[in-house]
Amino acid sequence: MTDFSIREIAAALGAEAEGDGALRIARAAEPQAAGPDDLALAMSPKYAEALGQGRARAALLWPGADWRALGLAAAIFAPRPRAAMSGLTRLLDPGQGFAPGIHPSAVIDPAAVLAEGVSVGPLTVIGAGARIGAGSVIGPHCVIGAGAVLGDGALLREMVSIGARVTIGARFIAQPGARIGADGFSFVTPEVSGVEQARKTMGDRGDAGAQSWMRIHSLGAVTIGDDVEIGANSTIDNGTIRDTAIGSGTKLDNLVHVGHNVRVGRDCLLCGQTGISGSVVIGDHVVLGGQCGVSDNIFIGDGVVAAGGTKILSNVPAGRVMMGYPAVKMDTQTEIYKAQRRLPRLLRDVAALQKAVFKPGPTD
Numbered sequence: 001m002t003d004f005s006i007r008e009i010a011a012a013l014g015a016e017a018e019g020d021g022a023l024r025i026a027r028a029a030e031p032q033a034a035g036p037d038d039l040a041l042a043m044s045p046k047y048a049e050a051l052g053q054g055r056a057r058a059a060l061l062w063p064g065a066d067w068r069a070l071g072l073a074a075a076i077f078a079p080r081p082r083a084a085m086s087g088l089t090r091l092l093d094p095g096q097g098f099a100p101g102i103h104p105s106a107v108i109d110p111a112a113v114l115a116e117g118v119s120v121g122p123l124t125v126i127g128a129g130a131r132i133g134a135g136s137v138i139g140p141h142c143v144i145g146a147g148a149v150l151g152d153g154a155l156l157r158e159m160v161s162i163g164a165r166v167t168i169g170a171r172f173i174a175q176p177g178a179r180i181g182a183d184g185f186s187f188v189t190p191e192v193s194g195v196e197q198a199r200k201t202m203g204d205r206g207d208a209g210a211q212s213w214m215r216i217h218s219l220g221a222v223t224i225g226d227d228v229e230i231g232a233n234s235t236i237d238n239g240t241i242r243d244t245a246i247g248s249g250t251k252l253d254n255l256v257h258v259g260h261n262v263r264v265g266r267d268c269l270l271c272g273q274t275g276i277s278g279s280v281v282i283g284d285h286v287v288l289g290g291q292c293g294v295s296d297n298i299f300i301g302d303g304v305v306a307a308g309g310t311k312i313l314s315n316v317p318a319g320r321v322m323m324g325y326p327a328v329k330m331d332t333q334t335e336i337y338k339a340q341r342r343l344p345r346l347l348r349d350v351a352a353l354q355k356a357v358f359k360p361g362p363t364d
Contacts, residue, residue: 002026004091006058006074009039013087019067019074023058028092031056039088042070043081060084096157098137112144115152133170145181151226163238169226169248177233180224184237184244184260184278186216216240218260225249231256231272247284265302283318 004012007021026037031047034040034056042048042059051059051070058074060081061067067075078084098121102108106120109128114120118132121140126132130144133152138144142156145164153171156162160174163181174180189212194205220239225248230236234256236244244258247266257275258264265284270276274288277296286300289308294300301318311325324333 002094003037006076009088009091010076012091013076013078013084015076015078015084017074017076019058019072021074023074025058028060028088029054029056031059034059039076041085043078043084060088096139098139103140109146121158127164148181157232163221165221166224167221167243168224169228171227172224173229175230175232175234175254178230179233179235180230181222182235182237183218184216184240186218186240186260186278187213188216189213220244220261222246225266228252234258237262237278253290259296271308 003024003026005021006017006019006023006025009025010017024037025039028041029035029038031040031042031050032053034054036055036057038056040051040054040056040059042051043062045062048061048065048070057072059067059070059072060078061075063077063079065075065077098119100119102120103122105122106124108120108126111128112126112130114132115134117135119137120126121138121142123140124138124142126144127146127148129147131149132138133150133154135152136150136154138156139158139160141159143161144150145162145166147164148162148166150162150168150172151170154168155173157174157176159176160178161180162168166181191211192208193211194208197204197206197208218238218240220241220243222236222238223243224246227249228246229251231252231254233254234252236246236258237260238244239261242261244260245263246258247264247268249267250264252270253272255273256270259276259278261279262276262282264282265286267284268282268286270288271290273290274292276294279297280294281299283300283302283304285303287305289306289310291309292306293311295313298312298315300312300316301320303319304316305321306312306327307323307330309325310322310327312322312327316322316327321330322328323330324336
C-alpha cells in the first residue's frame with residue numbers, strides 16, 4: 001500500500017496545507033468513517049460536523065476553516081472541492097491490479113505491433129495489423145480487431161471490444177464491456193415502406209405493404225481523439241461510408257449509444273443511457289444529461305446543455321439550455337410544467353363557471 005505525506009498531497013493538488021506536513025495518509029474517507037491514516041473529505045462545514053464521529057488526524061477542508069478547533073493535526077485547503085477530488089483520487093487510485101507483460105493465454109497475431117511497455121491480460125485477442133501505443137494496458141478478455149490503432153497510454157478494462165480499423169488517440173479509457181466499432185443499425189426495404197411514408201406525411205403510412213428489411217453494411221469505422229473515456233456497456237457504431245467520430249476530451253457515461261455517422265465534438269459529456277441516432281452532428285462542449293434522446297440527421301450547436309430525460313427532435317442552436325419532450329428552452333419547459341400542475345384546479349374552476357353560466361333559470 002502506497003502512502004503520501006500531507007505535504008506531498010498538497011503539492012500534487014497545488015493547494016495550501018497547514019499543521020503536520022509529514023503526517024502520512026494512505027486513503028481518503030468520509031469524515032464519520034475516517035481513521036488515523038485517512039484523509040477525511042470535509043470540504044464544507046456541513047461535512048465537518050461528522051469529523052467527531054471518526055478518528056481522522058487530517059482533512060481536506062474549505063478555505064479558512066479552523067482546523068485546530070476541529071481537533072486535527074493537519075489540513076489541506078480546497079478552494080474548488082471537486083477539482084481537488086480529481087487530483088486526490090488520481091493520486092490515491094490503486095488501479096485494477098492488472099499484471100504487467102503479456103499473459104500466456106493472450107492470442108496476438110504476429111502482424112500486430114505492440115509498443116514498449118504494453119500489458120495484455122489473459123484471454124485477450126489482438127488481430128492482424130493492430131497497433132497498440134506505448135504504456136497501454138489491455139485488460140482480460142478484450143478483443144482488438146484487425147488494423148485497429150490505439151494511442152499511447154490506453155487503458156482497456158475487462159471485456160472491451162474494439163472493431164477492425166477503429167482509430168483511437170492517446171490516453172484512451174474504456175470501462176468494462178464497452179463496444180466500439182459494431183455495424184450501424186441501417187436497413188432498407190425494396191420499395192418505399194410505411195415508416196418512410198409516415199415520416200414524410202407526419203402520420204399517414206399510405207398503402208405500403210409489408211416488406212423484408214435489407215441490410216446496409218458499414219464500410220466506415222470509428223475515429224476517436226485523445227483523452228476520451230467510454231463508460232461501461234456503451235456502444236459506438238461504425239459509419240456507413242465515413243467514420244463515426246468522437247472528439248478529443250469527450251466522455252461517455254455507462255450505457256450510452258452513439259449511432260452510425262454521428263460526429264461528436266470536443267470536451268462533450270454524454271450521460272448515462274443517452275442515445276444518439278444516426279448522422280447527428282454535435283458541437284463542442286455539449287452536455288446531454290441522463291436518458292437524453294437525439295433524433296437522427298439533426299445538429300446540436302456548441303455549448304448546448306440538455307437536462308436529463310430531454311428528447312431532442314430538431315436542430316438546437318449554440319448555447320441553448322434545453323429540457324423536456326419535445327425539447328424546448330428550459331425556462332419555457334419550466335413554465336409548461338407549472339401550468340400542467342395547475343390544470344386540475346383550472347378544470348375545476350372552468351366546471352364551476354360552466355355550472356354558474358348555464359344554470360337553469362326560473363322560467364326554464
